[in-house]
Amino acid sequence: MSNELSATPDPVGDLLAASRETAYFWGRVAGDGDLTAACVTVRAGDETAADTLAAIAGADQMSHDVSRHSSAHDCSIVRFEDEYELQVFGTLAKRASAALGLPLEGQPGGYRFDTFREYRAPLVRGILEACGTVCFRESSGSVGISFVHESERFLETVRSLLADAGPSLPTNDPQESSSGGYWFGLADEADTAAFARWLYAGSEASGLYSDQRRQKLRRSVERATDSDVGALSE
Numbered sequence: 001m002s003n004e005l006s007a008t009p010d011p012v013g014d015l016l017a018a019s020r021e022t023a024y025f026w027g028r029v030a031g032d033g034d035l036t037a038a039c040v041t042v043r044a045g046d047e048t049a050a051d052t053l054a055a056i057a058g059a060d061q062m063s064h065d066v067s068r069h070s071s072a073h074d075c076s077i078v079r080f081e082d083e084y085e086l087q088v089f090g091t092l093a094k095r096a097s098a099a100l101g102l103p104l105e106g107q108p109g110g111y112r113f114d115t116f117r118e119y120r121a122p123l124v125r126g127i128l129e130a131c132g133t134v135c136f137r138e139s140s141g142s143v144g145i146s147f148v149h150e151s152e153r154f155l156e157t158v159r160s161l162l163a164d165a166g167p168s169l170p171t172n173d174p175q176e177s178s179s180g181g182y183w184f185g186l187a188d189e190a191d192t193a194a195f196a197r198w199l200y201a202g203s204e205a206s207g208l209y210s211d212q213r214r215q216k217l218r219r220s221v222e223r224a225t226d227s228d229v230g231a232l233s234e
Contacts, residue, residue: 011058015096024056029130030100043084048211129210172187
């Protein structure tokens with residue numbers, strides 16, 4: 001990974017206007033966030049991403065805790081992770097629900113991300129970092145990349161985003177997870193190295209990434225391909 005200090009995004013004046021910063025922010029919210037009438041809540045698993053999201057949104061409140069998570073595929077596997085929770089109060093939640101189709105107070109969402117079509121990579125990056133899993137499969141020497149969410153409709157939206165991504169990214173159909181909700185993964189024939197490069201292109205300069213998740217994806221791809229894929233940021 002690059003040792004250079006990445007950029008820190010400036011606060012965004014209009015969080016519903018299309019930009020790399022807003023695409024990444026709403027990808028994180030859609031993947032692991034909540035909207036109530038008066039508050040947008042978004043979560044991050046490391047300080048790098050939490051500080052980035054706070055800078056973009058000018059978060060009113062941020063808390064840090066260590067949370068317990070069961071694997072989406074096997075409830076017997078438990079992991080403990082840092083969790084940062086950011087909140088933005090005001091009318092933003094209602095506006096985002098109307099503009100982007102994000103679920104408000106538990107209602108079904110429509111998930112309309114057309115406004116970010118020019119910023120598909122940072123949008124998908126935010127979604128993967130929020131509700132995706134990356135692993136190296138010892139048995140096959142391949143990379144497993146999947147998305148987990150309580151809404152099957154949201155996952156179908158993510159599949160559509162991946163279908164229109166730069167590299168060819170075939171996916172499997174969503175199925176129910178053992179811990180509730182749904183999940184789908186990239187198909188075995190998907191070029192995960194090309195996906196990783198596409199997903200994190202320009203991330204070092206923009207600062208829009210989770211360092212923890214980017215490193216894990218890079219290490220997994222390099223083990224699977226037995227080659228150096230670079231910093232996944234250029």
